[in-house]
Structure formats: structure tokens, C-alpha cells
Amino acid sequence: MGEQQQTLWQFMSGQSDKLFTQTLQHVGLTFISLLLAIAVGLPLGILIARKRKLSGLVLGIAGVLQTIPSIALLGFMIPVLGIGAKPAIVALLIYALLPIIRNTYTGITGIDEYVKEAAKAMGMSASQILFKVELPLAMPVILAGIRTATVINVGVATLASFIAAGGLGEFIFGGISLNNTNMILAGAIPAALLAIILDLLLSVIQKMDFKRLRRAVYILPVLILILGGFYILPSAYGSSLTAGFTPEFMGRQDGDLGLKSAYGLKIHTIVISDAVMYKAAFSKELDVISGYSTDGRLKAFDLRILKDDKGIFPPYYAAPIVRESALQQFPQLEATLNLLANKITDSAMTDLNYRTDYLHQSPERVAKDFLISQGLYKASRNGNRGTVRIGSKIFGEQYILAEMYSMLIKGNTDYNVSTKTGLGGTKICFDALTNDQIDLYPEYTGTGLLVLLQPDQQVAKAMAHDKDKTYQYVYGEFKKKFNIKWLKPIGFNNSYALMMRDKQSKALNINTITDLKKYLDQN
């Protein structure tokens, strides 16, 4: 049935409930944080306009805060504020702060000295000068700052979905990981429209003459409050345990949909990014999460995989996929890459991931140590007979594999290597491969089948749980459709898995997904 045959319109009307909630959440997040940013930024701006010596320091700090990458900022928030609305709002507030402080400051300091002096000479007190003269005169500049902050916030709010705060990011990032263009657009178009409309609206207010502006300025806070009120915490049905699933997992037949249809699992679910999910489970914000079976954090955070007793999670055996044209250009490449075939087991991979993700060893070092232990490491031959471009997705395991391949190629051939690691999701990686921007990257059979090929549901069902059949199928189809070759699997199976804290699963005696369902039904 392939979701791509659906039109965007069909998708949006089919998901109109979700779209509506996400849009409201998005607007709400934007404006709650904007309101708070004004509440903090405006007084700060006024303060530094009074005490100019402080201005460098305050503007400097606000400037530095704004350069923190959004994902990192959200990550910092979790240990302090947990997941959900609170950290998202605080992060957005921090981004909105700089334009508001800066414009309040320049707005006030830019006012004609003579006008301020006249106000004082009329006998106005300091606060009367502030409220009757300085703020009204600085208002167009302050509004320009609020306008900038609003547009920034609409953009950054898409990332709120990473920490379970909802918003249009759920569709955008879900769509990217699921290779579903309609889903991406269903999130991206409303987000863009929102930014344009708000920008336009605020530019109209900003350009009003003083008389009308005075009235508008009374309405604005009320409006912001109402819009902020749109934020309704995403709540499905309540249950005794809380699950956190990635947007990708939410939209997949072999994910949340399968859990519902095969197990009948009903659990209060929030959408959250992979980057923070494990930590949230560890800090008891979440009880059940959708992880990967070889993830190092499994070991680091003391989590335990629940057995998939009905077999809904298809196997995800990793193997390098390479463009045929690259194999022709680099004749020694295939044999070199296959040196790693069947070398890494599940537990070995979990351990390697643990070393990078938790012990923070560099992927390079972890890769080298492993190759040495396998007797595969050879010093680089510093070859210059062409450059092989290796890609990887944006998580530790892929970085390690990319490093290993890089070392193998440099040590065994005369090719040079360039790596393009951290390519967002499956779709981004795969597009880079087909568009000749990289030559190879490690992919998983399950992903190849269900995300990239998206065959008829019957076909998928028939083979999805058979390791060899899946491999044969993707091998044949990729060759035919994309001119891309699946090399030999590396050995480990990084499939989806549901996991819980080890302690809790023992305490509640939940060992399988069926156990989990039974427990939820009883409590």
C-alpha cells in the first residue's frame, strides 16, 4: 500500500486530529516561552539600559546561551527538569532571550536624550519616565525583538518533540526517520506557515504609528497569554506505567502499531527522541522505552529487554550497503569491507556501544581496539588512488562501524577515505548514497525492507521475521531498483526492543511483552 502513494492532503485529513493537537501544542509552546522570555528579558534590558556597565556581560551571556545547539540544550535540561513541557519551555525561553534583551536595550538607549531630559524637567519620576516615555518610544524596537524571538521559537519548537513536549516536530522527525515525505510535509508546512503568519502579524503591529501602537500593546500580552494557553499537555489514556517511544517507532507497523495490534498493549505513551530516552528511563521519568537491542546505554543505565514473545520486531542485521558504481571504481573495496563479516556479535556490539556512549571513548579508539583484538588492524598505507566516502547515521554504533571500515580500507588498500558521519536519519543517509554524495554506509536489513523498500504488507509479513529471507529480498531489490549492493552482514542484530529498568521489571515480574500487557490490564 506504500504511504507514498497517498497524497499529502489525504495524509493530513487522515491525521487531522493529530495535526490539530500538534499545531496547538506548537503555538502554545512558542507563546508560553515567549511570554516568559519577555517577563525575564524586558526587565533585564531595562536594567542594562540603566547600568550600561552591565550591558556587555548580560548581552554576552545571552549571546552565548543562544549559540548552544538546541539538541544539546534540551539534553542539559533533562537531568534538572526531566522531560516534557518544562525543559522545552525553558530551552525556548533561553533562545528567545537575546533578541528581547538586546532590542529593549537598544530601544531605550536610542531614545533622543532631549526627550528624556524633557520628561525629567516636567517633573516625571523615574518610573513615570520609564512607563510613559521610554518604553512607549522603544516599543517599535522591542516589538522587532519579540518578532525575531517568535520566529526563532516557532523553529526551535519543532525540536520539542525530542523531549516529549509535542508540537509539529513529531510529524517532521517521525517523517524523516520513516522516510515518509507526506508526514514530514504535514509537520513542516504548518510550521513554516505559522512562522510566516506570526512574522507578518507582528510586522504590522511593529509598523503602526504611536497612537495605534499604544492600543495594540495592551492587547498583545492578552493575545500571547491566550495563544500560550493552547498548550495542552499531550495526554492519551492514563496507565500505571508510562512509555516513551521515538517518533519513528510510533509510526511503524513493527513498532507501536504492531504492539497495539499483536499484543493489544494499551499504555500511556509520550513521543521522545532517542537521544534522551534512555536517560529519561533511568531517571524514572519513563518506565518502558523503545530501544535498540545493541545499544550501549542498555548496559549503562541498567535496562533490560522484554522478550518479544509474539515476534513482532523483525531482525535488523547490519551490513554495509555500497553503490555498484563505487564497487567498480574501487575493485578491492568489497573484499576489504567483507573482512568484518560475521565478526561482531550482539553482546560485542553492545559492549562497543557502551564504551563510546557511556565511557565516552572516541569511536576511533574503540574501533581500533576491536580490530586489533581481532587481528584485523593494519597501519594506514596512506594511499592516494581515489577516495572512498563513508557515511553514517547519527548514533554511536554507526560512527564505530564507519571508523572500522575506514581503518580497514586505509590499511588494506591504496585508497584514501573521507567520512561523512552523523547524517541525520535513514532517509538522509540513503539519499546521500543514491545521489553519489557517499559511496557506502552501514544499514540494517529490517530498515532496508520496511523503511526503504516498503513492500506490500503481505510480502513484508511473509519474510519480516526470517533473517535470511529478508536479506535475500533486500539484496535483490536494492540491486534492481537502486543499483546498490548489500555486502555480507556484520553479525549482530540491532532490532527494536522494548525495555524497562532491570529493577522494576524484576519487582513487577515482567519479562515479556505479554507480561507487560497483563500487568497493565490488571493495574
Next chain:
Amino acid sequence: MIELKAVSKKFNHTHAVNEVSFKVNEAETLVLLGTSGCGKTTTLKMINRLITPDAGEIYIGGEAIANQDGDALRKKIGYVMQHIGLFPHYTIAENIAVVPKLLKWPKAKIEERIHGLMEKLHLPAHTLNMLPNQLSGGQQQRVGLARALVADPAVLLMDEPFGALDNVTRTSIQQEFKALDELKRKTIVMVTHDVQEAFELADRICLMDKGKVVQLGTPKELLYQPVNDFAKKFLAGQQLTLEFKITKLSDIWSFLPNAAAAEEKSEVADVSVWEAMELLRSTGKDRLLAVDEHGKIKALSFEQLTKGFNQYQNLQAHG
């Protein structure tokens, strides 16, 4: 009414005002005259405590201002500045209403007062709802004056109030200013660097240089009894016009020819010789009639005015 006692103010290392003392009597206009940078503005701003003196005392109505609340003090003192400083976000009516609103006057009283002032200052009523930038420079300065006068303060401080205006506008506003009843009762300290303006408007002039008072006296005293070279040089080259300005028709009355019964409207004898010449020039007539408080009528032409003035001058010099 206003008294400064050895008032000084330093900025970093410049002695902006150096032990300045003077008294301004009730309903008197004192003009602070001097070149740019001599400390006039600083002196003026210390009177309403926009600037706090480093040393010395200032009294208004017998009370030391240092002990008073600055904001309350300023509400009672009208202030007109060279740069006008109207609030660009307020309409003309709101600009004028600033002080009454701060003083919490009732709305009706504010409106009545504004309308009265608009008329006196020749501001058309339709400008009330305009913003300052929609008015001409002359109109803006009138609004600045209205804003300072609105609460009927006993003391009015003016810092080069006509400085931003072109010559023609300045002359006409100066004339209106002189004619305003409202101002006759007020104690006024006005700053200017323009000698002609000072002579036109001052009861007494305080000539300043480098933060110090050089001479304090009536225009006549400054003109005829300069205390030093600086004072002499300051007026040099403008002697004749200044003399015309300080000589009234009543001074030269006896040197003017009598006229027959008045067949036209006549001027009072109280105007200066300069003003009478201006009138002759602006009306284009070759003679003018003037009447004194006894109803005696004299006829004046340019020649008769100059002749009368010269005879008067001779008498002054030798008599």
C-alpha cells in the same frame, strides 16, 4: 524670588559654573548671556535641580531647593528647552497635558486650560490631535512653551527657546512672547547667546564668561557702563541697534514734533525706537502717530525718529 549664592559645578576637570551668584526679582526677566560653553545651561539646570550643584545654595521663594523633592520641585517650574524635546509619541494635546496629568487635574480643567493656551499662542485647534512631527518648527516651539506654561508656574526657565528657529519665525515669536500677558507675572530666567535677543527681552542681563558672572545689570548699564574689556567687546559692532532697542519713544518724546488731531490709529509711547522703526518699515507708511498717557499726539517719520534720538543722545552725553 530666585537667589543663587556662590553656586559651582565641575564636570570632570571643566569648571562649568564657578561661584555664580545672582538674584531674580518677582516678575522679572533675567537673561543669562554669553558665548557657547560659558555655563549658562548648567546654571539654568541647577535651578530646577536637573543638575545638582557641587557647592553653593539656591533659593526659590526663600526656600533652599536642596531640601526639596526634585520631581515635585520640577512640576512647579516651567522649562522650555532649545531642542524643544516634545514627546514624539504623544499628540499635541497630550504633550501639553503632561504636567496637569501628573498633578492629577480633573479632565475638564485640563481641556479648558489647553484650549485657552492654544488660542493665546496662536496654535490652530486642529493640531491638537496631531503628533509633533506633523507641525512646523515654530509651532513645535509654541507647543513647548504651552507645555511649560500650562500649570501656571510662578517660575519659568528657558534655554535658548528661539534658538532652533529661522530668523523670520524667531522675530515674530519673540514679539508674541513679549506681548503675552501670561508671562508678565512670571519670574523668568532665560538663556541666550544672542545679544539682540537679550536686549529685546531682558529686564536685566547676566553676562557670563568661563563659568563666571562678568556683569549683572540692566541693558542700559551693560551698554553704557561695561565693567571690562570683555563686556565691551561682547556688544561691539551692534551698538546702534542696541541703543535703538533700549530707548523708548517716551525717552525722546520732547524731541519729537507735535501732530494735529489723530486722524488714524496711533501707537503708545511705550515702544522702543527700534520697534517704531520696524513698524515704519513693515507697514510701508512714511509716518506714524504716537500718543502718550496724556493723550498728546506726535507724528514720526524715519528722519524725525533719528533726529529726536540724536538730540536725546547728545543730551545724555553732555547733560
